[in-house]
Amino acid sequence: MFAITNSIGMFGMNAFPVTIEAEVTRGAPQFEISGLPDVGIRESRERVRSAFTSIGMQFPKGKVLINLAPADVRKAGSSFDVAIFISLMQATDVLPLRMPHSVFIGELGLHGKIRGVRGVMSMTMLARNNGFDEIYVPMENLKEASVVDKIQVYGVSDVDMLMSHLVDQEVLHPAPLYVPDRKDPLADRMDFKDVRGQFKAKSGIELAAAGGHNVLLIGSPGSGKSMLANRIPTILPEMTHEEVLETSNVYSVAGQLPPDRPLIVRRPFRSPHHTTSGAGLVGGGTIPTPGEISLAHNGVMFLDEMPEFKRSTLEMLRQPLENRKVVISRASGTAEYPCNIMLVGAMNPCPCGYYGSPYHKCTCTEKQIKQYISRISGPLLERFDMHIDVDPIPYEEFASKEPAEDSAQIRERVNFARKQQEKRYAGLNIYCNSMIPDHLLDEFCPMTPQAEKLFSQMYQHYKMSARTGTRIKKVARSSADLNGNEEIDRKDIAVAVQFRGFDSRYLK
Numbered sequence: 001m002f003a004i005t006n007s008i009g010m011f012g013m014n015a016f017p018v019t020i021e022a023e024v025t026r027g028a029p030q031f032e033i034s035g036l037p038d039v040g041i042r043e044s045r046e047r048v049r050s051a052f053t054s055i056g057m058q059f060p061k062g063k064v065l066i067n068l069a070p071a072d073v074r075k076a077g078s079s080f081d082v083a084i085f086i087s088l089m090q091a092t093d094v095l096p097l098r099m100p101h102s103v104f105i106g107e108l109g110l111h112g113k114i115r116g117v118r119g120v121m122s123m124t125m126l127a128r129n130n131g132f133d134e135i136y137v138p139m140e141n142l143k144e145a146s147v148v149d150k151i152q153v154y155g156v157s158d159v160d161m162l163m164s165h166l167v168d169q170e171v172l173h174p175a176p177l178y179v180p181d182r183k184d185p186l187a188d189r190m191d192f193k194d195v196r197g198q199f200k201a202k203s204g205i206e207l208a209a210a211g212g213h214n215v216l217l218i219g220s221p222g223s224g225k226s227m228l229a230n231r232i233p234t235i236l237p238e239m240t241h242e243e244v245l246e247t248s249n250v251y252s253v254a255g256q257l258p259p260d261r262p263l264i265v266r267r268p269f270r271s272p273h274h275t276t277s278g279a280g281l282v283g284g285g286t287i288p289t290p291g292e293i294s295l296a297h298n299g300v301m302f303l304d305e306m307p308e309f310k311r312s313t314l315e316m317l318r319q320p321l322e323n324r325k326v327v328i329s330r331a332s333g334t335a336e337y338p339c340n341i342m343l344v345g346a347m348n349p350c351p352c353g354y355y356g357s358p359y360h361k362c363t364c365t366e367k368q369i370k371q372y373i374s375r376i377s378g379p380l381l382e383r384f385d386m387h388i389d390v391d392p393i394p395y396e397e398f399a400s401k402e403p404a405e406d407s408a409q410i411r412e413r414v415n416f417a418r419k420q421q422e423k424r425y426a427g428l429n430i431y432c433n434s435m436i437p438d439h440l441l442d443e444f445c446p447m448t449p450q451a452e453k454l455f456s457q458m459y460q461h462y463k464m465s466a467r468t469g470t471r472i473k474k475v476a477r478s479s480a481d482l483n484g485n486e487e488i489d490r491k492d493i494a495v496a497v498q499f500r501g502f503d504s505r506y507l508k
């Protein structure tokens with residue numbers, strides 16, 4: 001008897017179809033799985049056997065051969081268990097030999113339980129796109145699968161439930177299409193209205209959000225850096241549907257989707273601790289999984305206390321930040337994870353924390369300060385278009401009863417600025433000003449004569465490098481977009497220069 005069952009495998013972010021062929025013939029008892037299986041699949045033999053026992057059935061006698069096709073694709077993970085089990089049910093005549101419209105996904109556990117696997121959202125999309133009518137997924141993954149339309153999705157918690165349905169004993173109903181509620185009541189618990197004063201820092205953050213610029217927040221302990229950074233996602237534009245799916249897919253593949261909320265509808269905010277390993281930050285492992293930078297895809301990654309991170313770890317961020325994707329190569333293939341993020345860093349200005357503070361005296365030597373700053377490599381520092389000084393707020397601001405502007409109001413201005421960028425960069429694969437490539441800088445950053453003049457004065461006065469000049473133009477572009485101007489004006493240049501304080505203070 002020769003049976004064929006459909007399943008789906010994952011490598012990195014990519015789902016691919018897998019056909020399970022099962023053959024049971026007479027002969028000495030044997031159970032082989034072929035088609036480049038890894039250790040996990042070999043272990044699945046034991047799990048499949050025990051699933052038979054769990055429903056009181058005998059494992060087929062004789063020679064049992066399973067082949068996973070295509071053979072030349074490296075398959076990993078345990079998501080083929082259920083399909084292998086089903087193929088044996090077909091090969092022993094319990095189920096029809098051909099079930100061409102159905103796909104089976106899931107790992108078998110003890111006592112016939114079906115356990116959740118990673119990447120089910122991508123798998124379900126592939127199943128639909130390849131024309132399948134129905135997909136059976138572990139109950140744990142039902143929500144993320146039911147995000148996909150135009151395919152019937154069934155959640156199953158054990159093989160008994162699955163078999164009862166397939167032999168028409170107790171028929172299951174397909175899950176209703178999941179439509180996310182954008183008004184998640186927990187989502188907006190943080191708001192810029194909680195931050196008193198800090199007018200300059202907030203306007204800097206607004207500018208950064210408007211152009212998608214990476215920012216470095218510098219300030220003494222307790223001045224409010226973390227508080228400001230945490231709230232940045234609340235002023236970024238709402239995610240588009242495409243972004244929601246992309247980000248949710250990363251979480252699905254990482255096995256980090258919350259089971260009750262299968263779609264990530266709010267821009268992520270990830271704040272990895274400084275002890276996080278390089279692999280934890282950018283992704284890795286024998287079967288590559290996404291790192292923090294990809295879990296922040298379409299959102300914010302916040303590196304608090306940046307100088308505390310290992311220099312070598314931070315270095316690993318350079319390429320992904322540049323390319324907006326992480327590429328992990330393994331003998332078994334190359335996995336790619338997206339990481340289109342806004343990077344926000346925070347640091348004290350010096351080891352004691354008070355260099356430049358109007359209230360405390362800094363007790364560090366010049367050498368200590370230099371050493372502290374040099375913990376972050378120059379090339380990484382250069383990924384920040386803007387440096388924002390976060391000074392402690394004076395008492396009047398702290399005690400003020402004046403309500404501060406809320407995130408929704410700020411977001412409206414950010415949206416306005418982004419709309420113009422969308423129009424300007426349509427079809428160019430540039431989403432925001434921070435992404436303008438050098439060769440298009442002049443075309444997209446026209447200046448008024450007054451702006452030109454101020455820019456040249458500043459450039460010479462601060463002995464800027466060409467790189468700094470480039471940053472200033474991009475940030476000035478965002479300032480003009482907030483003001484609704486196509487041409488960059490004098491005050492846009494002035495604003496952008498203001499947020500390069502770090503260069504003049506440390507790098508002279």
Ligand SMILES: Nc1ncnc2c1ncn2[C@@H]1O[C@H](COP(=O)(O)OP(=O)(O)OP(=O)(O)O)[C@@H](O)[C@H]1O
Nearest residue numbers: 194195196197198220221222223224225226227393
């Ligand atoms: N502008 C502000 N308005 C209201 N509360 C503030 C403000 N700034 C700071 N705070 C209060 O001070 C606390 C400490 O702020 P926060 O943790 O953001 O400082 P920090 O700059 O990150 O400090 P550290 O360098 O120690 O990490 C906040 O939790 C908040 O309660």
Ligand SMILES: [Mg+2]
Nearest residue numbers: 225226227304
């Ligand atoms: Mg902090």
Ligand SMILES: [Zn+2]
Nearest residue numbers: 350352362364
């Ligand atoms: Zn100091």
